Amino acid sequence: MEIVMRELMLGNKAVARGMYEAGCKVISSYPGTPSTEITEEAAKYDEIYCEWAPNEKVALEAAHGATLGGVRAACAMKHVGLNVAADPLFTISYQGLNAGLVICVADDPGMHSSQNEQDSRHYAFAAKVPMLEPADSEESRLFVKEAYEISEKYNTPVFIKMCTRVAHSQSVVCPEERVEPAQVPYVKDPTKVMMTKNSRDAHVRVEQRTLDLIQYAETSGINRIEECAEGSLINGKKIGVITSSTSYQYTKEVFGDKVSVLKLGMVYPLPEKLIKDFAQGKDEIYVIEELDPIIENHCKQLGIQVHGKDTFPICGEFSQNLIKKCMGMEEPEFTSIDAQIPGRPPVMCAGCPHRGIFYILHKKKIMVYGDIGCYTLGAVAPLNAMDLNVCMGASCSGLHGFNKAMGEAGESNSVGVIGDSTFMHSGMTGITDISYNMSNSTVIILDNSITGMTGHQQNPTTGKNLRGEPAGKVDLEALCRALGFNRVRVVDPYDLAAVETAVTEELAAKEPSIIISRRPCVMIKGTVHKPAIAINQDACKGCKACMQIGCPAISFKDKKAHIDPTLCIGCEVCKQMCRFDAIGM
Numbered sequence: 001m002e003i004v005m006r007e008l009m010l011g012n013k014a015v016a017r018g019m020y021e022a023g024c025k026v027i028s029s030y031p032g033t034p035s036t037e038i039t040e041e042a043a044k045y046d047e048i049y050c051e052w053a054p055n056e057k058v059a060l061e062a063a064h065g066a067t068l069g070g071v072r073a074a075c076a077m078k079h080v081g082l083n084v085a086a087d088p089l090f091t092i093s094y095q096g097l098n099a100g101l102v103i104c105v106a107d108d109p110g111m112h113s114s115q116n117e118q119d120s121r122h123y124a125f126a127a128k129v130p131m132l133e134p135a136d137s138e139e140s141r142l143f144v145k146e147a148y149e150i151s152e153k154y155n156t157p158v159f160i161k162m163c164t165r166v167a168h169s170q171s172v173v174c175p176e177e178r179v180e181p182a183q184v185p186y187v188k189d190p191t192k193v194m195m196t197k198n199s200r201d202a203h204v205r206v207e208q209r210t211l212d213l214i215q216y217a218e219t220s221g222i223n224r225i226e227e228c229a230e231g232s233l234i235n236g237k238k239i240g241v242i243t244s245s246t247s248y249q250y251t252k253e254v255f256g257d258k259v260s261v262l263k264l265g266m267v268y269p270l271p272e273k274l275i276k277d278f279a280q281g282k283d284e285i286y287v288i289e290e291l292d293p294i295i296e297n298h299c300k301q302l303g304i305q306v307h308g309k310d311t312f313p314i315c316g317e318f319s320q321n322l323i324k325k326c327m328g329m330e331e332p333e334f335t336s337i338d339a340q341i342p343g344r345p346p347v348m349c350a351g352c353p354h355r356g357i358f359y360i361l362h363k364k365k366i367m368v369y370g371d372i373g374c375y376t377l378g379a380v381a382p383l384n385a386m387d388l389n390v391c392m393g394a395s396c397s398g399l400h401g402f403n404k405a406m407g408e409a410g411e412s413n414s415v416g417v418i419g420d421s422t423f424m425h426s427g428m429t430g431i432t433d434i435s436y437n438m439s440n441s442t443v444i445i446l447d448n449s450i451t452g453m454t455g456h457q458q459n460p461t462t463g464k465n466l467r468g469e470p471a472g473k474v475d476l477e478a479l480c481r482a483l484g485f486n487r488v489r490v491v492d493p494y495d496l497a498a499v500e501t502a503v504t505e506e507l508a509a510k511e512p513s514i515i516i517s518r519r520p521c522v523m524i525k526g527t528v529h530k531p532a533i534a535i536n537q538d539a540c541k542g543c544k545a546c547m548q549i550g551c552p553a554i555s556f557k558d559k560k561a562h563i564d565p566t567l568c569i570g571c572e573v574c575k576q577m578c579r580f581d582a583i584g585m
Contacts, residue, residue, distance in 0.1 A: 009173040011166040014137035015076075015104060016041035017173065018144025018195065022100070023180035023548065024048055024074050028059040030425065031454040032078030033113040034167040035106035039076050040457075052457055055392070056081035056427040061088050065096040072148055073220045076104035080122045080391065084426070086123065089157070093127045094202035096155040096190050099184050100148035103129075109290045110317035113453075114387065115372065121472045124159055124268035124537075128206050130213050131159035131268040132222065135248045137171040140563075143265065146222065154209050154216075161267065165246040165289070191552040214269045222265040225278055229257040240282035242275065242295055242306070247288045247318055263296070270298045274491065277563075278305045286311065290318050301344040334336035348377045350553040351529070351569035353519035354446055356493040357417070358385035359549050366507070367414040369402065370528035371395040371422050374453040375446050378417070382550045386417070393418070393426025396434065396443055403439040411440040412507050415515075417445065421451035421459040424474065428483065434512045435484030437551050442506045442513045445476060446493075450523040456524065480514045482485055487513035494519060496576045522569050530570025531585065535561050539582035546574040546583065 009017065015038045019027065027050045029039040031194040043050040059075040065484075066073035077085060082105045089103070105123075108114040122534035124131035132147055134140040140162070147158040191198050217223055229240070236256075243251050244264040247487070251261060262278045279285055287296040287308040296308030310320070312326050322355045324331050348355055358378035361368050362385040370376055370389035379386035390398060395416035403410040418427045423445050434441045458464045463473035480488045488508055499517070506513040520527055533555075535546075542559040553567035554574060562576075563583075575583040 002446075006174050008170050009137045009141075009164060010037060010041075010170055011107075011134070011137045011140045012037035012168070012169060013041045014140040015144055015160060015162065016045075017175055017308055018141040018421055019074055019102070020045045020048060021141070021176050021178050022145045023072055023178060024100075024102070024146045024148070025071035025180075026063060026073040027051070027075065028053045028066075028073075029057045029060035029076040030054070030059050031451055031457040032056075032081050032106075033077045033454050034164045035078045035081075035104060035162065036110060036454045037167070038106075038458065039466070042074075047180070050466050052451075052459060053264075054460055056085040060085040060092070063103075064088065064092050064097070064101060067101045068097045068186065070099050070186055072100040074102040074182065076106070077150065077269055078106055078114065079107045079118055079292070080114060080116065081105070082120055082123055083118075084392070086127075089123065089129070089218050090127045090228055091194050092157055094131050094206055096197060096202075097151065097157065098183070098186065100151035101157040102144060102147045102151065102160055103157050104160045104162060105547065106164070106167050106292070112164055115391070117291060119294065120159070120161055120255065121267055121292070121294045124161075125294075128210055129157050129159055129268070130266065132265055133161045133162050133245045133363070134265070135165060135245050135263070136166065137169075138173050139265065140166065141173050143222075145242050150213075152214060156206075156209060160269075161245075163245055164346055170413070171385045179576070181325055210269050214271065217266045217269055217271040218274050220266075221504075223271055223274055224263050224265070224273075226257075226261040226263060228260045234258055234259040238241060240278060240285045241288055242278070242285065243288040244295070245290070247472065250318055250320050250323050251288055252467050253320050254327075254329070261540035264295065267294065270295065272302060273302065275299060281385055288312060288318070288323065291315075313412050324578040345380050346377055346381065347552050348374065349522055349549055350551055350564075350567040351522040351571040351573075353448055353493045353521070353571075354378060354548050355383070355551065356496055356499055357444060357446065357517050358383045358565075360496060360503055361385045361415065361417075364500070364503065365413075365502070367402075367410070369395045369399040369414065369416045370451075371416070371418040373419040373422050373446075376571070377415065382548055391426075392422050393430050393558075396423075396427045396430025396441075398430075399443065400430065400434045400437065400439045401453070403441050408440075411460050414441075415503070415507070416441065416443040418445055419452070420445060420461045420476070421457075423476075428479070431480065431485070431512075431514070432483050438512070440510055440512060442503075442509075442515065443518055444503075444515045445477065445480075447476060447516050447518045451509070451522055452521050454524070456521070476516055478484045480516075485514050487511060488516070490516045490518050491570060492519055493517045494571050495572055496573065522571075532565035532568035533563060533570055533572060533575060533585055535563055535581055536582045536584065539580050541580050541582070543579070545579065548582045549573060
């Protein structure tokens with residue numbers, strides 16, 4: 001018998017534990033902060049097959065396929081990844097399953113590591129897929145297990161909606177043993193072909209399913225009322241708060257038992273009678289929810305007057321102090337420092353192979369259409385080498401459109417820059433647009449042999465799978481040629497002269513081209529670094545040329561440059577920039 005003990009767990013780890021306990025057999029995901037650890041933690045269980053898919057659409061389709069094969073499955077992604085997975089999501093909602101399917105989506109209020117602040121609850125409403133929203137790690141574990149039960153009872157995928165604070169905070173979890181359901185036999189069902197009558201009939205079933213799920217939301221206990229202590233008033237009024245997720249935690253810390261709370265664990269579909277009953281006898285109702293007024297609007301549609309975004313902000317994360325401020329309550333004292341403190345923007349690591357590419361692009365004053373990854377830091381000073389970024393893969397297709405508008409003036413002075421993992425995610429279709437529709441566009445693929453931004457996950461170009469085992473490996477050069485590019489060349493980004501030559505020649509070419517910048521990420525475990533180099537203080541003229549690459553190993557004091565030997569990995573990019581031979585061993 002398995003012996004389990006209480007454990008302090010990250011929310012994401014607790015989600016993985018819930019999947020394990022629920023008997024999940026297959027997980028396919030694409031890494032994206034703050035969701036990445038869900039799949040990484042699940043991979044530690046031998047009973048679960050886990051993989052990194054090329055993108056979120058593929059991940060959801062693979063997970064859905066596993067459920068058709070009769071086993072419980074899951075996928076995980078960040079909020080913007082759900083945009084990519086939306087295409088299969090809406091049809092899977094109609095089509096149904098053969099075993100339970102859980103879709104974990106992690107929002108990022110405050111945009112700690114994201115390009116927008118979208119609210120994933122909209123997808124639950126639009127796709128008519130139930131969504132559970134845990135408020136701590138133990139709920140994360142329990143809600144995943146409940147999600148599988150809902151999924152199979154109501155023949156629907158189920159969302160588990162995380163956010164940065166729940167995903168990356170720790171609380172106590174009470175693990176239980178794994179219970180693995182028997183595999184459901186596959187039986188061909190012609191109604192699963194989504195066309196004409198089948199789709200129309202499916203839509204009717206989905207609407208009835210939503211009504212049934214509303215009844216579940218009313219009575220299951222996943223939404224609960226916590227009444228205030230008898231006689232508790234705030235400013236002479238009996239207050240009720242409707243809330244969910246981390247906002248529930250902040251509410252309890254701010255008000256304690258002085259207000260009644262309707263804590264929502266299911267945020268789609270939302271209950272109706274439960275909310276109306278809760279509102280009875282309250283002088284004022286506040287809806288405390290991060291981002292969009294989803295719950296607030298639902299309450300107003302029920303005819304209940306509530307305070308929501310008229311009191312609390314629609315942008316950014318909440319906190320205990322923010323809620324106190326919005327409610328006109330006394331805030332705790334704090335000490336501020338009046339002195340001007342230098343800003344510390346994020347920078348690429350010392351020896352990062354992307355630095356040489358961006359230095360040359362900045363030097364040549366080239367328009368750079370960027371993409372999503374750690375190389376987005378090429379946009380910050382002193383490199384200032386990226387003009388914009390939009391979403392995964394947009395660098396390729398966006399550059400094509402830019403050059404169609406600009407003509408030769410654009411084609412000769414613009415590039416797209418995309419990482420290897422991002423290229424496999426969404427870049428292939430973009431460069432196909434370039435080759436097929438014939439813009440003389442140049443795309444630079446930054447191949448650093450890893451998915452760096454989200455914590456060093458493998459991808460289809462690395463030759464290893466999620467667990468680090470040997471796997472199929474995509475040949476980028478062969479792939480680009482197969483997609484219609486005759487000009488494909490590889491450069492070492494540590495060789496500035498070679499990079500400048502490649503960029504100059506490919507921009508001058510009268511046909512589409514690919515430059516692959518290939519050098520492993522310096523942070524990959526096992527990467528061998530050269531000895532640190534140093535600056536000859538007598539030879540240094542203090543010209544600051546070496547400072548132009550923004551390497552954190554290089555500093556400037558007493559009118560001389562200095563290299564920190566604890567940071568330098570001996571890439572010698574700065575050495576190539578020094579006109580006075582002041583940098584060496």
